[in-house]
Amino acid sequence: MSTPTTTTAPGSLPDYIASASPNPPSNRAPWYKNTAPTYAGVFLWFAFWNSNAARGLLTGGLMPTLVGIVLAALICHFLFYVVPGLLGLKTGLPLYVVGTSTFGTVGGLLMPGFLMGALQFGWLGVNAFFSSGALSKAFGGDTGLFYTLCVIWTALAAFVGLKGIQYVAKVATYLPLIPFAVLIIALALFAGSASGFKLPVPTPTDTAGALWSILVTVSIVVGFFATAGAAGVDFGTNSRDANDVQMGGYVGIIGAIVLTMGIAAIALAGALASGALQVPASNDAVDTLQVTDALATKLSPSLYKAIMIGLTLASFPGACFSSFIAANSFKTVMPRVNPFISVGIGAIVSMALAITGIAGKLPVVFGIIGASFGPICGAMVADYLLAGNRWSGPRAGFNPAGWIAWALGFFVGVMPNLHKWQEAIPDVPAAPVAAFVVGFVVYYITAKIGMLTPVVPMPNRIDA
Structure with missing residues (x-):
């Protein structure tokens, strides 16, 4: 059967689409001023690199873990990011x-x-858990x-995300220097023992x-990145050309990814080899191995305290941006609901996730996120290719x-989490992929x- 080509009447286009205006070329900038530093800041967040290398390390050793990190970085870029980035570049429109075009004018309100x-x-719950x-x-650890x-x-973070995000953005550019410095300190202290x-x-x-x-390293890294991959559409709207998308x-x-996780x-590996950290006795304790705990064995209490405070401060912009993105999404899909109410309810959920420790179970959290956005990115790539490397336009309903x-795709992606609950369900390797x-x-x-x-005609479209 051929692809349907008929369209519905222009009046059937929802206001949130009809009123959308492409970001003009005059507002765009080189990759090193927007896409690259913003994504790098995401991966410099200490919740990403502090413990996520431990599982791969204790499953197969250092070299396979490093191979997994490089492979995951390539997958994140070429599968999850490039097409969304190009869609943003060509259309100038947000995610x-x-x-x-993938989920429909009505369905798109829900997904993505x-x-x-x-x-x-x-x-926000993950951020609160690790920052707190x-x-x-x-x-003192009370x-x-x-x-x-x-x-x-x-x-x-929820309040600032709603009211004062512009002030956070002004200092967010420099705060990633703190986790970068911490990583360099860790490398200097423990790299010499890693070969042992x-x-x-x-x-x-x-x-x-x-x-x-x-595979486990790929799963963790890609699961962490999945939402940011789809958000490549928004990053692409600030790119001047395809080279900016790729270089970013x-x-x-x-x-x-290679720098921070590597x-x-x-x-x-060096901390374990030198005895600064001990190999956990059980599978559940593997994810508690942290680079910062290794630093605590080598640094003075005052310097260690300063590092932990610094890493926390560097995390705050990310918490605010999460609230800001959530508020904007809810304003779009629920315009009649006061954002203080919707974001307030969400913040209470975030508090519960952090306090109960659920937000700290990163393999589980990243598994759910990867399962949610893995198929979104996959379907968007297929839609892009079927449309001749362009945006097909909004589809009705x-x-x-x-x-x-x-x-x-979600069912396949969430199977490892279901496997822990019911062993009869297969444990899919690299589930987000x-x-x-x-x-x-x-x-x-x-x-x-x-x-x-059917595709619905859209005014002000530049990717015709």
Whole structure:
């Protein structure tokens, strides 16, 4: 069956799409002024690199972990980022508009619109958990202090995200220098011992071997990046040309991932080899291995406290930006709801995730995020290619191809989490990547057999 080409009347276009204006070329800038530093700042966040190399390291050793880091960086750039970035470049339109070609003018409000906003509160919970944990460690590690900080941190970030994000943006450019300096210190202290790291036998992880080490590392990194990959549409709207899109990813994604996670893996290997850190006794404790804990064994208490405070301060802009993105998403999909109410409810959820420790279980969190946005990115790539390397335009209502692709991809992506609950469900390796592939293939097939709603004419479109 051929792809349907009829269109609906212009009046059927929702206001949020009809009123969207492309970002003009005069407002765009080189990759080194926007895309690269912003993405690099994401990966310099200490919650990304502090413990996420540990599982790969204790599954297969240092070299397979480093291979997994490089492979994950390439996947993030070429599969999850490039096409969204090019869509943003060519259309000048934000993700919630561009996504309507995949999920429909009505469906796009939910996917990726509402989902992007809702998941930001998950990120806010992760930020609150690790930032509050770092601060409480700096001041003695009291549990009551941790709970109090979770509440204050989340509430303050939500308020600033709603009211004062412009002030945070002015200092956010320089704060990533703090985690970068911490990584360099860790490399200087522990790199010399890294070659002496030997994989413990038996390993504390559920699986063992070089291949599993690569796959688990890929899963963690790609799961962390999945939402930022789809947000490449928004980054692309600030790019001047395709070279800006590519260079922003080469430096801000590939380079930053390899730098931050690579240093963290080497530092953790050196810390374990030197005895600064001990190999955990169980699988559940593997993810508690942290670069900052290794630093605590080498640095003076005052310097360690300063580092933990500095890493926390560097995390605050990210918490505010999560609230800001959530607020904008909810304003779009729920324009009649006061954003203080919607963001307030989301902030309470974030507090609960942080206080209960759920937000600290990063493999689980990244698994859900990767399962959610892996198929979104896969379906968007398929739609882009089917349209002749361009944006097809908004499709009417709910586009079946996009929703079927997402549902099947999400199920595959979340299977590792379900496996922990029910062992009869297979444990899919590198699940976020598998979710991407399923989303791509299913969208391509369903589009080819005609499961697409009609394209709706759009005013002010520049990618015609």
